[in-house]
Each structure stands twice: as structure tokens, then as C-alpha cells.
Amino acid sequence: MAAKRPVVIGIAGGSCSGKTSVTNAIYDVFRDHSVVVIEQDFYYKDQSHLTFEERLGTNYDHPLAFDNDLLIEHIKKLLLRQPINKPVYDYVQHTRAQEVIHVEPVDVIILEGILVLEDADLRDLMDIKLFVDTDSDIRIIRRIMRDIKERGRTTDSVIEQYLTAVRPMHNLFIEPTKRYADIIIPEGGDNEVAIDLMVTKIKTILETDNVL
Ligand SMILES: Nc1ncnc2c1ncn2[C@@H]1O[C@H](COP(=O)(O)OP(=O)(O)O)[C@@H](O)[C@H]1O
Numbered sequence: 001m002a003a004k005r006p007v008v009i010g011i012a013g014g015s016c017s018g019k020t021s022v023t024n025a026i027y028d029v030f031r032d033h034s035v036v037v038i039e040q041d042f043y044y045k046d047q048s049h050l051t052f053e054e055r056l057g058t059n060y061d062h063p064l065a066f067d068n069d070l071l072i073e074h075i076k077k078l079l080l081r082q083p084i085n086k087p088v089y090d091y092v093q094h095t096r097a098q099e100v101i102h103v104e105p106v107d108v109i110i111l112e113g114i115l116v117l118e119d120a121d122l123r124d125l126m127d128i129k130l131f132v133d134t135d136s137d138i139r140i141i142r143r144i145m146r147d148i149k150e151r152g153r154t155t156d157s158v159i160e161q162y163l164t165a166v167r168p169m170h171n172l173f174i175e176p177t178k179r180y181a182d183i184i185i186p187e188g189g190d191n192e193v194a195i196d197l198m199v200t201k202i203k204t205i206l207e208t209d210n211v212l
């Protein structure tokens with residue numbers, strides 16, 4: 001019997017909009033099936049050749065900060081049911097970690113990240129495109145709390161980065177990708193109706209004869 005083509009779901013949205021929460025809610029439903037999460041953040045360009053000080057100067061909210069060529073290559077491999085070695089990103093050191101995660105072929109691929117809908121070649125690989133839409137005042141509050149707790153930042157550094165890079169890049173590159181979304185989800189992972197709709201749609205695609 002011919003192998004089925006995996007389903008690719010793209011989940012975009014601003015920093016701290018709730019992409020990971022939506023991803024986890026969908027992941028939990030398919031956890032016993034076969035599902036993988038591909039974080040676009042893990043595909044930030046390797047910066048091990050730069051000093052720590054130089055890495056602080058990188059604009060992490062610009063499309064050019066990502067190694068989308070590698071990301072696209074990996075999604076295409078998974079679509080052909082071939083394994084990949086997914087990079088791991090270290091937010092404290094601002095570069096790729098030494099280790100990789102071996103990922104076997106799966107039925108459901110969830111691709112999440114601030115700019116996953118920005119690249120046309122990446123978009124073309126997606127069956128379903130979501131944009132998690134959360135007001136910027138909520139996102140900055142969440143970001144201050146998260147980055148201090150989990151990413152080794154200070155309040156001042158989070159605010160400075162927000163004003164110089166996160167906010168302007170959001171307005172320039174992330175917010176406009178909303179137009180590519182099939183569904184715009186307010187309330188992130190708390191939006192049970194949207195999650196249920198997504199799960200139903202993914203199941204429908206999985207049940208169709210979508211062969212390679
Ligand atoms: N509905 C919510 N209410 C309160 N905090 C939330 C909610 N959704 C997400 N958060 C918190 O905000 C931060 C970012 O959420 P996350 O889902 O990781 O967003 P993203 O992946 O878009 O950056 C996390 O610390 C998370 O716990």
C-alpha cells in the first residue's frame with residue numbers, strides 16, 4: 001500500500017501570542033498517533049562563530065535571522081517520510097546547541113514560529129495555516145515574565161529588545177502574514193472551539209487517500 005502524505009499545520013503569530021499553547025493542545029490530541037512539533041526558533045542561524053556580545057546585536061525578529069533553507073529541506077524530508085536531525089536552539093547563549101533531536105517520519109507535522117507564514121516556499125508546504133492573534137499589551141507582559149524566568153533576561157533588556165526589534169518587526173513582517181492564514185485564533189490555547197475545529201480538520205485530512 002502506498003504511504004500517506006503527512007499533514008503539515010503552520011502556526012504563526014507574534015511573540016508570546018500563544019503559539020506554543022495552541023501547538024501543545026493539538027499535539028496532545030494526536031500524541032498517540034504520530035506527531036512532531038518543528039519549532040522555527042530551533043532553525044535560527046548558527047551563531048557559534050560570533051562572540052556573545054555580537055550575538056546580542058542580532059535582530060531575532062527579522063526573517064533573515066532564520067535558516068529557512070534547512071527548515072524547508074527538513075519539512076520536505078518529513079513529507080517524503082524520511083527522518084531528520086532537528087537542531088536545538090539555546091536562547092540563553094543565542095545560538096544552536098550542540099545536540100540534535102532525531103525525528104522519525106510522522107503523520108502530523110506542526111510547524112510553529114513567529115514567521116512561518118512569511119516564506120512563500122514554506123507556506124506552500126502547509127495544509128492548514130493558523131495565525132494566533134493576541135493583543136500586543138498582553139504579549140509584552142507575558143514576554144517580560146517568560147524571558148526573565150526562562151531565557152535569562154532582565155526587565156530592561158526585554159523592554160529594550162521589544163522597542164528596538166520585536167515591536168517594529170512584528171508590525172513589518174509578522175502581522176501582515178495574517179492574510180495568509182486559513183484561521184485566525186484569538187485567545188490562543190484557551191480557544192477550545194478553534195482547537196476542536198482544527199483537530200476535526202486534521203482528522204479529516206488524515207482519513208482521505210492523500211498518498212505520496
Ligand atoms: N491564555 C494564557 N493566559 C496566561 N498566560 C499565557 C496564556 N497563553 C500563554 N501564556 C503564557 O505566555 C507565555 C508565552 O506563551 P506561548 O504559548 O509559549 O507563546 P508563543 O509560543 O507564541 O511565544 C508563556 O509563559 C505562557 O505560559
Ligand SMILES: O=c1ccn([C@@H]2O[C@H](COP(=O)(O)O)[C@@H](O)[C@H]2O)c(=O)[nH]1
Pocket residue numbers: 014015016019041044060061090091093094095113114166
Ligand atoms: O536568541 C534569541 C532567539 C530568539 N529570541 C526571541 O524569541 C522570539 C520568538 O520566540 P517566541 O517563543 O515566539 O516568543 C522572537 O521574538 C525573538 O526576539 C531572542 O530574544 N533571542
